[in-house]
Amino acid sequence: MDDIIKRAWPDPAQQAQARMQLLDMQQRGELEELDADLKTRLAEIQVDDDEVKSESLFKSGWRPFVGWTCGAGVAYMMVARPFITWACDAFLHVAPPPAIDILVLQSILFGMLGLATARTVEKVKGAQ
Numbered sequence: 291m292d293d294i295i296k297r298a299w300p301d302p303a304q305q306a307q308a309r310m311q312l313l314d315m316q317q318r319g320e321l322e323e324l325d326a327d328l329k330t331r332l333a334e335i336q337v338d339d340d341e342v343k344s345e346s347l348f349k350s351g352w353r354p355f356v357g358w359t360c361g362a363g364v365a366y367m368m369v370a371r372p373f374i375t376w377a378c379d380a381f382l383h384v385a386p387p388p389a390i391d392i393l394v395l396q397s398i399l400f401g402m403l404g405l406a407t408a409r410t411v412e413k414v415k416g417a418q
Contacts (some may be wrong), residue, residue: 358399374386
């Protein structure tokens with residue numbers, strides 16, 4: 291970009307002024323992007339708050355449902371399934387119960403825990 295400015299304005303003072311205008315335009319563009327991003331995030335937070343306050347289980351109950359589902363799946367795979375598999379093999383002589391893809395459950399659960407932790411940090415710092 292500097293080469294274009296040098297070609298367009300041979301005078302060093304005009305070049306400096308053009309560079310300042312370009313820098314100002316870049317900064318305003320970045321600030322506008324940051325402002326738009328902030329407004330989007332604030333709108334998302336407001337929607338989340340409205341969902342949590344709702345008395346409808348379809349709006350406020352999906353987070354607990356997903357959390358309990360993931361927790362139950364992890365408990366099944368880590369605690370219950372090994373004992374059931376052992377019992378099936380040792381006493382019942384039948385096929386073990388099916389496995390659940392634990393990586394999918396952990397991805398969802400850890401994502402939810404990370405978001406909950408981030409929100410807790412915001413609350414501690416005083417964000418509403």
